[in-house]
Amino acid sequence: MEVKWFSAKRKLILNSLLLLLIPLSIITLFANGKVRETTEQEYLNSSLREIEKVDNAISLYFTGIEEDLNTLATDPRVLKADSSITTYKDIKRNGGFLQMTPSKNGAVEKEIYEVFSHFGKNHPDAMYVYMGTEEGRYIQYPEGPTLPGYDPRKRPWYVRALEDPGEVLMTGAYVSSGITHKIVSNVVTIQRNGKRIGVIGLDVSLDGLTSLIHDVKIGGSGYVILTQSNGTILAHPKKPELNFESISELKIPKLEAIRQGGTFEAKVDGQESILHVITSENRNWKYITVIGKKDLAASADQSSRNILITGSLVVIIAIVISVFISIRFTNNFSKLAKEMRKLEKLKTVSEIAASISHEVRNPLTVIKGFLQLLKERDHTEEDKLLYLKISLDELERAEHIITDYLTFAKPSLENVTLLDLAEELDHVLTVVIPYANMNNVYIEVSGEESLYISGEAEKLHQCLINVIKNGIEAMPEGGQLSVSLKKAGSNACLSITDSGTGMSEEQLERLGTPFYTTKDKGTGLGTMVVYSIVKAMGGEIKVKSDENKGTSFNIVLPISQNSQHRDER
The missing domain is CATH 1.10.287.130 (Signal transduction histidine kinase, dimerisation/phosphotransfer (DHp) domain)
Incomplete structure (x- = not known):
């Protein structure tokens, strides 16, 4: 009997070792082969994260400028502009400049100049504040020289403002003579009693923003190039001499062909590189991230070595654990x-x-x-x-x-109130519709109104957003997401149906268990939170799914007994 017992113990140990070693070996080999692909994807993700931060900063900066410019354009003192303001368009002189002196001219011109002066002194990034009138008159802060015959109405900034009256528009970036700052003009028309009387402009320095681009690091030696929508380079960390040149000067034909965004390989300064183009939704500017393939390869090789070392350690640990567990199990x-x-x-x-x-x-x-x-x-x-x-x-x-x-750990409701389920659903859809549009998903909504439930609004929002986002992400090629709300006896039934990849029976059985997810990335807690919140609200979830056809989440919640009293009020 002892021999048989020893034989069983030995077989159990050997089988355990095989069950551990074979999958670990396969996983290690597979992971090693996927390292380069993963490294490149991480580069793309890192690029996107860094650029989102910079783009948000730029958006906040120019939103403030738009507000300042609108404030100036509606200032009562600016709206006093009349024919007493100096004009330079009729002055003829061969050569030389004219010195503008609005601070010493007529009362109206001097008052407007003081408005500009006060603004400029309190906004260090404001390089020039100026306005031109429909009669061709002109005021500028700071005072300086101008050419004889200067007619603001014929200048690009004036013409640009007329393209969309009442809206703050931006011109192309430039470097003004006599200074080294990068400047961009922001302009808007001036309206008085519904009639356009001129255009006001605010030229701001881009130095602070372009320095953000210089500070962005992608990997070990990667960097970001910033261009305007017309292809003008605003910031090139490696070659500042190309700033304000056309993107064609980079000598990368594929780059000129890309309209919105994309990733491709090309030679940059003689080195094989990967370029990733991202177009800002805020200003339509383009961010071009550049990283050498050698850098990615070096990172991938290091990751491969780490995987091999980790795999070896895991195997050794697995052997020790396997022997130990097998002995303990048999004893x-x-x-x-x-x-x-x-x-x-x-x-x-x-x-x-x-x-x-x-x-x-x-x-x-x-x-x-x-x-x-x-x-x-x-x-x-x-x-x-x-x-x-x-x-x-x-x-x-x-x-x-x-x-x-x-919420997952303790899904109790703290601030329970009477909720109009249709209104809460409208709020959630307002939040997720932009995300659906980004993924080419159309959301169709139907159902009843005035179905009241008892619950906590914030947790209900969290629950519905999780389910709807899961439905959107289940349709990687786009599609339709149907959301319907109806009354079923004493319950409110909210149905969310996608036309995505669907789930198998096995996946459905595991749905809602901790750390189980059908996504490539995720913890599985999102779905667990959904189940926990619905359960805490006294409801239940029924899921139907067909592979390659889609999934339907049916959330059933009890209608509140207080809803009738609310309707009577």
Whole structure:
């Protein structure tokens, strides 16, 4: 009997080793082969994250400029502009410049100049503040020389403003004579009693923004080139001499052909590189990230070595664990069962901790970067306020992430109120429709109104956003998402149906369990949170799905008994 027992123990150990070693070997080989692809994808993701930060900063900057310009254009003192303002269009002289002196001219001109002067002195980025009238008259801060015969109505900035009266428009960037700052003009028409009387302009320096581009690092040696929509290079960290030249000077034919965005390979300065083009939704400017293929290859090789080392360590650890578990299992089944339950709990805690760490680390990294920037002394107050705002936004994002995990752990409702399910659904759709448009998904809505339930609005929003986003992401090629709301007896039934990839029966059975997800990236907690919230609200979820046809989430919630009293009121 002892021999048979030893034989069974040996076979169990050998089988355990094979079951561990074979999958680990296959996974290691497969992971090693996917490293280069993953490295390139991480480069693209890193590029997008860095550029989103810069683009948000640029958007905030120009939104402030638009508000300032509209304020100037509607200033009562500016609206006094009349024929007493100096004109230079009729002055004829051979050679030489005329000195503008609005601070010493007529009362109206002097008053408008003082408005411009006060604004300019309080906004360091404002290089020039000026206006031209329909009669060809002109005022500029700061005072300076101008050419005889200068007619503002024929200047590009004036013509640009007339393309869309009442809207703040931007001209192409330029470098003014006598200074080295990069400048862009922002212009808008001036209306008085419904009639256009001229155009006001504000020229601002781009130095602060282009310095952000210089500071962006992609990988070890990657960098970002910023261009306007017309192809003018605004910032080239490696070749500043190409600033304000056409993008064609880069000698990359594929780059000129790209209209919105894309990724391709090309030679840059004699080195094989990967270029990723992203078009800003805010200003239609283009961000071109460039990284050498050698850098990516070096990173991939390092990752491969790490995988091999990690794989070897895992194999060794697996062997030790396999022998230990097999011996313990054959010696004492009851004790092993207890140990396995403990290991499962530890594994769950570890996965939750790892997931929280990963999700929260990203906003903390952003906050750390901006706090380090705030330590430097050469920032304007506007920059400091911007850095603080972004840091606070990232703190709020981290707080939301932690709230999600707490919702999963304890999905109780705290602020229960009477909710109009149709109104709450409209709010959620307002949030997710832009995301649906980005993914070529059309959302069709139908159903009844005035179905009241008891619940917490914020958690209901979180639940519905998770389900709708899952439906959108299940249609990578685009499609239609149907959302319907109807009454079924004493319940409100909300149905969300996509035409996406669908799920198998096995996937449906595991849906809603911790850490199970059908996505390439994700923790599975999002769906768990949905189930937890619906359960806390006294409802249930029914899911139907056919592979390659789509999935339907049916959320059934009890109609509140207080809804009838609300309707009577």
